[in-house]
Amino acid sequence: MTNRANHAFPGPDNVFRTQLSNGITLLVRENHAAPVVVLDGYLSVGSIHESADKAGLASFTASLLTRGSSRYDFDTFNETVEAVGASVSAGAGDHQTSFSTESLAEDFSQMVELLADVLRHPTFPAEQMERMRGQWLVRLQEREQNTRSVASRRFHELLYGDHPYGRPGSGYPETIQSISREDVVAFHRDNYGPQGAIIVVSGDVTTDAVVELITTHLGDWQGTSPAQTLPPVSAQTDIRRESVAMPGKVQSDILIGSLAIARSDPDYFAVQVANSILGQFGMMGRLGEVVREEQGLAYYSYSMLDADIGPGPWLAAAGVNPANVELAVESIRAEFARLGAEPVSDEELSDSKANMTGRLPLALETNDGVTSQLLNMEWYGLGLDYLYRYADNINAITAADVQRVAAKYLRPDAYTLVVAGPE
Amino acid sequence: MATTNENGLTITTLDNGLRVILQETHQAPVASFWVFYRVGSRNETPGLTGISHWVEHMLFKGTDRYPQGEFDKVVARAGGQFNGMTWQDWTTYFETFPSDRIELALDVESDRMANAIFDPEEIDPERTVIISEREGSENSYRWLLDTEVQAAAFQAHSYQHPIIGWREDLLTMNREDLYSHYRTFYTPNNATAVAVGDFDTAEMLAKIEQHFGALARGPELKPLRASEPAQLAERRILLRGADRTSHLQMAFPGPNARHPDFFPLTVLDAILGGAKGMGLFGGSSSNRSNRLYRALVDKELAVGAGCGFLPTIDPYLFSFRATLARDVIHQQVEDAIWTEIEKVQTDGVTVAELEKAIKQTKAQFAYSSESVTNQAYWLGFSDMIADTDWFAGWLENLVAVTAADVQRVAQTWFTRTRQTVGWYLPEG
Numbered sequence: 122m123t124n125r126a127n128h129a130f131p132g133p134d135n136v137f138r139t140q141l142s143n144g145i146t147l148l149v150r151e152n153h154a155a156p157v158v159v160l161d162g163y164l165s166v167g168s169i170h171e172s173a174d175k176a177g178l179a180s181f182t183a184s185l186l187t188r189g190s191s192r193y194d195f196d197t198f199n200e201t202v203e204a205v206g207a208s209v210s211a212g213a214g215d216h217q218t219s220f221s222t223e224s225l226a227e228d229f230s231q232m233v234e235l236l237a238d239v240l241r242h243p244t245f246p247a248e249q250m251e252r253m254r255g256q257w258l259v260r261l262q263e264r265e266q267n268t269r270s271v272a273s274r275r276f277h278e279l280l281y282g283d284h285p286y287g288r289p290g291s292g293y294p295e296t297i298q299s300i301s302r303e304d305v306v307a308f309h310r311d312n313y314g315p316q317g318a319i320i321v322v323s324g325d326v327t328t329d330a331v332v333e334l335i336t337t338h339l340g341d342w343q344g345t346s347p348a349q350t351l352p353p354v355s356a357q358t359d360i361r362r363e364s365v366a367m368p369g370k371v372q373s374d375i376l377i378g379s380l381a382i383a384r385s386d387p388d389y390f391a392v393q394v395a396n397s398i399l400g401q402f403g404m405m406g407r408l409g410e411v412v413r414e415e416q417g418l419a420y421y422s423y424s425m426l427d428a429d430i431g432p433g434p435w436l437a438a439a440g441v442n443p444a445n446v447e448l449a450v451e452s453i454r455a456e457f458a459r460l461g462a463e464p465v466s467d468e469e470l471s472d473s474k475a476n477m478t479g480r481l482p483l484a485l486e487t488n489d490g491v492t493s494q495l496l497n498m499e500w501y502g503l504g505l506d507y508l509y510r511y512a513d514n515i516n517a518i519t520a521a522d523v524q525r526v527a528a529k530y531l532r533p534d535a536y537t538l539v540v541a542g543p544e
Numbered sequence: 545m546a547t548t549n550e551n552g553l554t555i556t557t558l559d560n561g562l563r564v565i566l567q568e569t570h571q572a573p574v575a576s577f578w579v580f581y582r583v584g585s586r587n588e589t590p591g592l593t594g595i596s597h598w599v600e601h602m603l604f605k606g607t608d609r610y611p612q613g614e615f616d617k618v619v620a621r622a623g624g625q626f627n628g629m630t631w632q633d634w635t636t637y638f639e640t641f642p643s644d645r646i647e648l649a650l651d652v653e654s655d656r657m658a659n660a661i662f663d664p665e666e667i668d669p670e671r672t673v674i675i676s677e678r679e680g681s682e683n684s685y686r687w688l689l690d691t692e693v694q695a696a697a698f699q700a701h702s703y704q705h706p707i708i709g710w711r712e713d714l715l716t717m718n719r720e721d722l723y724s725h726y727r728t729f730y731t732p733n734n735a736t737a738v739a740v741g742d743f744d745t746a747e748m749l750a751k752i753e754q755h756f757g758a759l760a761r762g763p764e765l766k767p768l769r770a771s772e773p774a775q776l777a778e779r780r781i782l783l784r785g786a787d788r789t790s791h792l793q794m795a796f797p798g799p800n801a802r803h804p805d806f807f808p809l810t811v812l813d814a815i816l817g818g819a820k821g822m823g824l825f826g827g828s829s830s831n832r833s834n835r836l837y838r839a840l841v842d843k844e845l846a847v848g849a850g851c852g853f854l855p856t857i858d859p860y861l862f863s864f865r866a867t868l869a870r871d872v873i874h875q876q877v878e879d880a881i882w883t884e885i886e887k888v889q890t891d892g893v894t895v896a897e898l899e900k901a902i903k904q905t906k907a908q909f910a911y912s913s914e915s916v917t918n919q920a921y922w923l924g925f926s927d928m929i930a931d932t933d934w935f936a937g938w939l940e941n942l943v944a945v946t947a948a949d950v951q952r953v954a955q956t957w958f959t960r961t962r963q964t965v966g967w968y969l970p971e972g
Binding site: 154155156157195196199200202203204205206207208209210223224225252255256258259260262263266267268367368369370371372402403404410413414415416417418419420421440441442472475476478479480481482483485486487488489 | 625683684818
């Protein structure tokens with residue numbers, strides 16, 4: 122009913138961006154609507170920088186950060202954060218170590234001081250490490266009892282083979298068992314540094330105060346980060362199918378798809394629009410319509426694109442009764458083929474474009490939504506005016522583009538299919 | 545149409561009985577609109593378990609104006625987010641939109657309050673979709689244990705059965721059952737509409753009147769009378785399965801939302817198990833300094849532990865959960881939880897712990913205020929289980945809780961004969 126001009130998307134007009142001399146890029150967006158501050162950031166080191174026999178090391182190291190640092194042992198850290206209802210966390214992805222804080226504005230400076238201490242001066246106490254290892258192994262056991270996560274692990278292993286993208290970030294029981302305290306200390310010492318790091322802050326703060334805080338606590342940090350170089354990913358030219366039998370289960374999880382594109386690929390927007398039509402729009406696009414609504418085979422049936430620094434898969438997922446696996450797979454494959462064989466209708470195209478551009482205000486409502494969007498833009502070098510140009514990029518996609526990328530990537534003769542479920 | 549303004553809210557009831565709660569806020573150019581119906585699995589009878597959830601599904605399957613597939617398209621096309629959710633005490637539908645499109649939510653929700661078709665051709669495909677949803681849950685022994693414990697904890701009250709229903713009932717229910725449930729409970733006088741966000745209150749109220757005002761009032765519903773008899777004997781569940789990870793659950797009958805012990809138990813929940821996020825699905829919050837974490841996880845008896853206590857219309861459960869560490873037996877974990885309960889019963893809690901619970905709650909309220917969707921959800925479900933004053937008084941009521949209150953409610957509600965204990969353990 123009202124749509125105020127001053128609620129412009131985050132961009133050069135309302136986001137402060139600077140680079141510290143040690144290589145940290147800092148972005149600040151003031152938002153005084155609620156007495157809350159969110160900080161999100163990346164260090165430029167992740168799972169691709171660990172060796173295969175230590176799979177899980179990046180993630181294990183990141184999780185240990187909040188279990189002891191020079192000024193905060195485990196109990197002091199927990200009490201300091203939780204006594205004020207805040208959260209401070211860290212974790213690792215393929216390419217980055219992520220960290221974040223959420224707090225009331227009045228507690229933000231303390232959270233930054235604490236965050237800097239855990240990033241720069243973790244002590245990796247042996248006792249905490251063993252306790253966490255025990256927890257980790259049980260969580261890996263749970264991962265192997267879950268049809269969706271087993272399907273996902275096998276899909277990536279089959280798709281990527283020995284490439285770092287083929288390993289689960291949380292590792293394997295045997296690699297987690299083999300991680301020593303020296304491995305963790307060395308991984309931190311050799312790889313954690315300000316170079317290439319990004320920190321994004323949104324909330325009830327002033328830009329000047331944030332710059333001063335970050336400079337005080339992280340400005341004198343020195344160090345480099347490892348290069349983000351990836352081994353090449355070989356294109357898939359064959360069909361790889363696997364069924365994983367899991368006793369005690371009643372439903373099967375299906376993942377089917379092919380290697381597609383990297384985030385920087387010129388086809389990115391075309392694949393996103395095509396993916397929306399295929400398995401996202403409304404109630405999960407064409408896949409939802411055919412597999413769920415028309416045939417009643419599944420509660421969920423959708424598609425997704427995972428595009429990172431290296432090429433990622435474009436794939437579909439569904440959870441179905443074991444008796445319906447073949448029918449569901451054939452229905453999904455038929456939709457893959459149809460998207461590449463005939464142009465989508467004008468209505469489908471304009472619907473997905475309208476959704477993808479129109480939903481931005483929802484994604485950018487909260488501080489958390491803003492920081493994750495800005496972090497993503499900075500990390501992939503999309504430009505601070507990315508959101509201003511976003512609608513033009515989406516609206517430029519044609520039905521021919523959609524058909525072309527579907528035919529190129531959703532190939533009937535080269536795909537990976539994993540089914541995990543009852544024997 | 546009398547309108548009251550309280551707690552920053554505008555509250556009114558239309559002539560046909562629809563309650564309306566509005567909160568105008570211009571923090572972001574978005575608005576969220578919800579309709580809550582006073583019906584959920586609590587209202588279900590044997591043979592028809594799961595019917596409320598199935599009816600919720602059918603409300604996405606078309607009206608004359610928005611045929612099958614049109615509803616989700618029209619909302620998505622406008623950049624909206626939507627969902628439906630069925631709970632024990634209520635069923636709800638919402639749309640969140642860029643604020644200039646919010647009227648579309650009023651249009652689709654007023655339409656399906658009265659005009660859902662329940663096409664006979666759509667019943668069987670939806671039956672298999674729901675059975676598939678249930679089978680997805682059945683893949684988890686944690687879910688199965690939870691279901692078994694809940695079924696054992698209630699002998700008379702309909703909180704006994706899972707919201708999705710028993711499989712046997714899902715196989716036999718028919719269109720007539722579903723349509724009759726819809727016609728009985730989906731009336732303006734059995735619903736509350738909530739709007740939060742970037743709109744003008746007077747304008748929004750006029751539009752709600754315009755879209756919903758002509759819907760006919762339904763017959764008054766008789767209040768439910770089932771009440772659970774006092775539990776006299778400890779109940780134990782032993783579930784075995786193929787998964788290797790062990791779980792434990794303990795449940796005690798608790799008071800409903802309006803009971804004076806509700807707030808002391810909410811404080812106890814935070815002290816024992818940590819602060820809860822207020823996100824739509826619980827949200828997350830750092831919780832490694834609470835008593836259960838220290839007693840179970842730090843001591844390497846469990847890899848995860850917590851407790852849960854929800855506001856409900858009728859008395860429900862205060863429950864404890866743990867995922868066991870390797871080579872730990874269930875009795876050790878059960879004993880350790882009892883030790884923590886008895887510590888509170890004997891020694892009480894500290895003022896510092898009370899203050900922490902209050903500060904954590906204040907922080908969660910502030911985080912939650914960032915999202916119009918979250919705010920509308922809290923207003924609506926509060927109105928289902930109590931009323932908006934109950935929600936407005938939340939913080940004040942928590943602040944008023946004393947250490948003596950917490951100790952007293954721990955003594956009152958946690959006794960050995962009133963527990964239902966569930967163990968999941970691997971076969972062999």
